[in-house]
Amino acid sequence: MSNTVTNFTQRTINYEKLLGDFKVLLKKNNLKFTIQREVILETLYNSDEHLTPELLHHLLQDKFPELKIGIATVYRTLSLLEDSAMVTSLSFGAQGKKYELGAKDHHDHLICTICGNITEFVDEEIEERQHKIADELGFTMQDHSMQIYGICKNCKQ
Amino acid sequence: MSNTVTNFTQRTINYEKLLGDFKVLLKKNNLKFTIQREVILETLYNSDEHLTPELLHHLLQDKFPELKIGIATVYRTLSLLEDSAMVTSLSFGAQGKKYELGAKDHHDHLICTICGNITEFVDEEIEERQHKIADELGFTMQDHSMQIYGICKNCKQ
DNA sequence: CTTCTTTTGAGAATTATTATCGCTATTATA
DNA sequence: TATAATAGCGATAATAATTCTCAAAAGAAG
The missing domain is CATH 3.30.1490.190 (Ferric-uptake regulator, C-terminal dimerisarion domain)
Known part of the structure; x- marks a missing residue:
């Protein structure tokens, strides 16, 4: 394949950088940095799938059962991240809205x-x-x- | 503007053609051609906006009150049209899914x-x-x- | 026109999303 | 590090969006 039009790139932003950006964003808006917000960001970062709010919620319950993260917090955090353009959503066909971290690449x-x-x-x-x-x-x-x-x-x- | 990258085009498919395509599609799938399906297609065709199911439903009630088209029929028909790739949907931000006729252009x-x-x-x-x-x-x-x-x-x- | 099948509208049921609220966690400041 | 002020949390109620159910009506084919 001599003339490649596509260019599969790797995740370019490491997690520390991302987390730092998130903290700055929160501070700028007088929002607090909570463990819930952190694990949601981390889970999005570590997932290669496009996640629905429900799917993300399940993942969080599996990985961090002690936190008992509520579905409302998932929705709230996704909205927050989407408003700040840190995640983007896409929806197609019958399937619902799916979210992914915009900053990965x-x-x-x-x-x-x-x-x-x-x-x-x-x-x-x-x-x-x-x-x-x-x-x-x-x-x-x-x-x-x-x-x-x-x-x-x-x-x- | 000498080097225009954009190219605003007009609707290229006329309604008769579109309706014909729709009828063929229905027949092929053993589906019936109903007045509800026709007015939904027509309303999508005549709208320049991107319509939500609810908005489309209101339009239909205004324009064809005698048909008393139900919201379920609107959803069913939009799914049908989307499955057949005659309409496409897009969703962004907080606002819900919006539909538009794919065939217009x-x-x-x-x-x-x-x-x-x-x-x-x-x-x-x-x-x-x-x-x-x-x-x-x-x-x-x-x-x-x-x-x-x-x-x-x-x-x- | 008759028969057969699909579609429809109404509304129930389900699912998705948002709002409320008392309690807890975080932050800033002393 | 203690305290006060405030924002965020989970649970769940409320609302909104979508799908399902079913009896009646309408379209297709002969």
Whole structure:
């Protein structure tokens, strides 16, 4: 494959950095740094899946049973993180909203309409183009999300 | 503006064609062509907004009060249309899922995170690139959606 | 027109999300 | 490190969104 358009990148932000950013964000807004908020961030960081609030809640109950984290706290924290653009959500088809950490690294999604599997990719050309378009329309770009829907290799058989 | 990246296009499929496609789709799946399904398609076609199920339901009640279309029928029909890729949905931030007719014309979205306004655009370079990426990953592309989030001109003040 | 099957609307049921509230944890300050 | 002030927590109630159920109505095919 000589002319690769895709560029699978690794997580570029380490957890310490991320946590630091989170703390700064909280302080700036007079919000408190709590153990619940920390483990939610950590769990999102360590998950490679796109998580629904319920799924995340289950994960948290498994990993930190002693904290008895409530579903309301999960929703509250996800909203907080989304408002601050630290996580982004995507929704498609019948399935509900799914969240992922935005800071891990920019990537877009290839979604199989049969098996629901998600492949992530990054394409610099598209990234650049998006910035140009936003600029031209007098828009200050904060984030983006892109999904390509289709049938994956496996499901074609 | 000499080097326009965006290209605002008009609706390219007329309603008769769309309705014909819908009828074929229904027949193929042993589904019946009902007046409810027709007016939902028509209302989506005639709307330039991105509609939530509730909003669409209100529109239908206003325009076709004699049909007393139920909210369940709206949901059922939207799912049907989405499964058949005739409409696509998008969701962002706190606001719920919104639906639009996919066949009107391909376009992507610029979404203002403050006022929620949506600007549509088309960029050929991105479209091409998407196809290339899908091909390269052994994926048969069916559709795509792209959103750029940011702050619009008006909200910057 | 008749028969067969699917769809519909109404509303019940379920699921998802948000709000409330008394208690606890965190932070800033002394 | 003790204290006071305040924000966040979990539990659960309330609300909103979506899906299900079912009897009646409507479409398709002959």
